[in-house]
Amino acid sequence: IRQGDTVLILGAGPTGICTMLCAMLHHPHRIIICDPDPARLRFVREHYPDVLTITPEHAQEFVQLNSPHGGADVVCEVAGSDDSFRLAWECARPNAIVSIVALYDKPQTLPLPDMYGKNLTFKTGGVDGCDTAEILRLIECGQLDTTPLITHIFPLNEIEAAYDLFEKRRDGVMKVAITPPEK
Known part of the structure; x- marks a missing residue:
């Protein structure tokens, strides 16, 4: 990722x-985040107002309109669905980088004729954990602030309720922190 991307x-x-x-x-020119969940997009808009948000069904046109190169310079595919894998390369401009962060349930196919050019x-x-020390340093010095991600805190003796909340994505949950058990 470079400035201007x-x-x-x-x-x-x-x-x-x-x-x-x-x-x-890395100070890119623009970041666009795409998700089908309105609550997650609302979370992004509330905490990161400079980031543009869009749903998958409008992503391709939106990215083209909001990029000087007719598509994203860098696409990070974090969602992990068949549709998001396809959307990643469809939204990328020619000669872009597509970074697959997601883990898929099944093998994905590169439809090379559709990708031609x-x-x-x-x-x-x-x-892989090789950058853990650098990430912790960035958090410690305030360059990475992950505190908005902790939306709920539960004591260890209520961990079943915490898992239930997280699994069912209720109450605007993003991440749950577990503390020592209440006495």
């Missing part, structure tokens, strides 16, 4: 928000 992030859950925060460190670079990988 348009960055599209597919997925506005906790991993997508962390991806967005890391993208901000895009000349995309795909990058994949999982969390």
Whole structure:
């Protein structure tokens, strides 16, 4: 990610928000985050007003209108669905980078005839922990602020309720912090 880039992030859950925060460190011209969940998009607008938000069904046109190159320079695919995988390369401009952060339930297919002429670079990988010290340093010095992600706090003895809340995505939950049990 370079200054002047348009960055599209597919997925506005906790991993997508962390991806967005890391993208901000590189000062791109514009960040667009895409998610089908209105509550997650509302969360982004409330906490990160400079980030543009869009739903998947309008993403391709929106990205083209909000990018000087007719598409995103960098796409980070964090959502992990068949539709988001396709949307990632469709929203990328020719010669863009598509970074696959998501983990998929099944293999994805590159429809090369449909992609012809895009000349995309795909990058994949999982969390390897090699940058943990740098991330902790950035948090410590205030360059990465992940505190808005903790929307709920539960004591350890209420962990079942915490999991239920998170799994069912109730009450605007983004991330749950677990504290020592109440005495």
